[in-house]
Amino acid sequence: MNATLRPQTVVPAPKVTLGPRQPAARPAGKDGPAVxxxxxxxxxxPRQALRNLSFSIERKAVTAIIGPxxxxxxxxxxxxxxxxxxxxxxxxxxxxxxxxxxxxxxxxDLVSLRQRVGMVFQxxxxxxxxxxxNVAYGPALNALVSRRDLPDLVERCLRQAGLWDxxxxxxxxxxxxxxxxxxxxxxxxxxxxxxxxxxxxxEPCSALDPIATQRIEELIFDLKQHYTIVIVTHNMQQAARxxxxxxxxxxxxxxxxxxxxxxxxxxAHERTEAYITGRFG
Amino acid sequence: MNRRILRRVLSNFMVGLMIGAVVVALIPLFFILLNLVxxxxxxxxxxxxxxxxxxxxxTGGGVVHAxxxxxxxxxxxxxxxxxxxxxxxxxxxxxxxxxxxxxxRFVADVLNGTPSIVVGVFAWAWIxxxxxxxxxxxxxxxxxxxxxxxxxxxxxxxxxxxPNSLREAALxxxxxxxRTSLSVVIRTTLPGIMTGALLAIARIAGxxxxxxxxxxxxxxxxxxxxxPMAALPLTVFTYATGPYEEWHRYAWAAALVLIIVxxxxxxxxxxxxxxxxxxxx
Numbered sequence: 001m002n003a004t005l006r007p008q009t010v011v012p013a014p015k016v017t018l019g020p021r022q023p024a025a026r027p028a029g030k031d032g033p034a035v036x037x038x039x040x041x042x043x044x045x046p047r048q049a050l051r052n053l054s055f056s057i058e059r060k061a062v063t064a065i066i067g068p069x070x071x072x073x074x075x076x077x078x079x080x081x082x083x084x085x086x087x088x089x090x091x092x093x094x095x096x097x098x099x100x101x102x103x104x105x106x107x108x109d110l111v112s113l114r115q116r117v118g119m120v121f122q123x124x125x126x127x128x129x130x131x132x133x134n135v136a137y138g139p140a141l142n143a144l145v146s147r148r149d150l151p152d153l154v155e156r157c158l159r160q161a162g163l164w165d166x167x168x169x170x171x172x173x174x175x176x177x178x179x180x181x182x183x184x185x186x187x188x189x190x191x192x193x194x195x196x197x198x199x200x201x202x203e204p205c206s207a208l209d210p211i212a213t214q215r216i217e218e219l220i221f222d223l224k225q226h227y228t229i230v231i232v233t234h235n236m237q238q239a240a241r242x243x244x245x246x247x248x249x250x251x252x253x254x255x256x257x258x259x260x261x262x263x264x265x266x267x268a269h270e271r272t273e274a275y276i277t278g279r280f281g
Numbered sequence: 282m283n284r285r286i287l288r289r290v291l292s293n294f295m296v297g298l299m300i301g302a303v304v305v306a307l308i309p310l311f312f313i314l315l316n317l318v319x320x321x322x323x324x325x326x327x328x329x330x331x332x333x334x335x336x337x338x339x340t341g342g343g344v345v346h347a348x349x350x351x352x353x354x355x356x357x358x359x360x361x362x363x364x365x366x367x368x369x370x371x372x373x374x375x376x377x378x379x380x381x382x383x384x385x386r387f388v389a390d391v392l393n394g395t396p397s398i399v400v401g402v403f404a405w406a407w408i409x410x411x412x413x414x415x416x417x418x419x420x421x422x423x424x425x426x427x428x429x430x431x432x433x434x435x436x437x438x439x440x441x442x443x444p445n446s447l448r449e450a451a452l453x454x455x456x457x458x459x460r461t462s463l464s465v466v467i468r469t470t471l472p473g474i475m476t477g478a479l480l481a482i483a484r485i486a487g488x489x490x491x492x493x494x495x496x497x498x499x500x501x502x503x504x505x506x507x508x509p510m511a512a513l514p515l516t517v518f519t520y521a522t523g524p525y526e527e528w529h530r531y532a533w534a535a536a537l538v539l540i541i542v543x544x545x546x547x548x549x550x551x552x553x554x555x556x557x558x559x560x561x562x
Binding site: 081083086088110111112113114115118119121123125126127128129137138141187190191193194 | 378444446447449450451452453454455456457460465468469
């Protein structure tokens with residue numbers, strides 16, 4: 001985690017800064033932000049879901065997105081790996097850069113983008129295949145590793161997801177036979193299989209019980225050593241517990257973005273304060 | 282009037298009506314089976330399954346020519362019809378907004394309602410009349426045409442049952458759309474698609490009308506698809522309308538065999554569904 005505020009040295013041209021509390025952007029390139037959102041707007045047909053978002057997501061840190069239902073949290077998350085592409089009638093303006101590479105430039109290779117940006121969904125959705133096949137599914141696609149090294153990779157991913165000890169004797173059983181919390185960790189392991197740079201999590205605990213939730217949160221804490229994590233959550237305690245930075249969305253706008261501790265203790269905006277104190281949303 | 286008693290009486294009356302409907306629906310089926318077994322089982326023997334018919338007027342012989350013929354004609358029809366039907370069904374399910382899908386669905390529904398003898402006439406006009414001789418292949422084409430809309434619609438319905446979250450999971454791992462369809466969607470629905478295929482095969486195995494002026498029927502064991510060929514439904518038709526008492530007995534026995542074949546196929550379809558890999562979500 002690197003939460004120190006540094007002076008802004010490079011500000012991309014279309015970027016709209018949000019005041020002094022925005023975390024400083026580091027120089028572009030490999031030292032720049034992991035995800036750079038540049039004046040990004042998104043429309044479902046005539047309805048605008050995201051309005052001129054501009055902010056940076058720190059590498060190897062957990063960034064939480066909070067906000068009331070329908071504020072565009074999930075839309076934003078699914079814009080990073082372009083999973084919204086399937087919906088007819090969508091369009092967007094501005095751009096998002098993942099590790100310096102444009103997501104929306106014409107000719108973007110969706111396959112490689114989605115390999116670099118993993119995703120974990122709200123409900124555990126393992127494939128109706130074996131535990132092993134679930135994790136091997138991503139890396140097998142473009143032969144990221146040779147067939148011989150696949151078992152090692154699967155083991156490493158399952159270990160990272162904190163699931164190895166529970167499933168090492170059941171690798172041939174269907175992934176759907178695991179418990180809900182285990183299934184979600186299997187889905188995390190599956191996303192790790194691609195060795196992504198960024199891991200998106202869309203309310204990963206909302207379908208889980210408190211104990212399984214705690215395990216996932218501990219896991220998120222471990223994973224940020226290796227991955228940049230963006231997590232959407234409805235649960236403000238969860239955002240406070242797991243994240244280093246928090247962005248508060250309301251009606252498609254980014255109201256406030258700051259270090260988690262500061263956003264929760266000294267919010268700069270009234271609406272943020274109203275939301276985190278439970279007065280609306 | 283005590284409303285609780287009234288309610289119970291009404292409830293029992295309705296349940297009684299429904300049981301009555303079920304019994305009425307089952308009675309004809311029961312009598313058909315009973316009749317077939319009583320009149321046909323007596324003629325079943327090793328000879329019946331292994332010999333070709335005896336010359337007219339003599340006793341003995343069997344229907345091996347029709348058994349082989351049905352297997353060949355239905356097998357060829359499946360080879361033609363299943364890939365087309367399944368493929369078109371996958372297309373319709375995966376690209377539901379395409380104009381081609383709308384047209385395909387419409388045509389399939391029309392074709393589904395087309396009397397089978399019309400399809401037979403079509404095959405006659407396009408193959409038999411052109412080649413100037415009857416052939417088993419023409420019969421197979423006619424049966425395949427009947428299969429395609431059935432298989433198409435069942436395949437489409439089965440694929441629609443796959444939860445979208447599964448599709449998104451594969452896409453988020455970087456799988457291109459066509460590979461997502463192939464390796465996740467199709468694999469998940471394979472038992473369902475197989476069921477639809479088996480039921481379609483069972484349906485066309487009993488079709489007589491499309492074969493009347495295509496495969497024509499024959500008294501000899503033949504493996505040549507370019508020549509007229511016997512089939513069980515045709516044999517039933519010929520024997521049942523023939524002048525000899527022995528033929529009538531053979532018609533019953535052949536009908537019994539046909540019913541057993543259809544029954545086994547349907548049972549196989551049921552078992553395939555039951556072993557279906559559980560899908561969550």
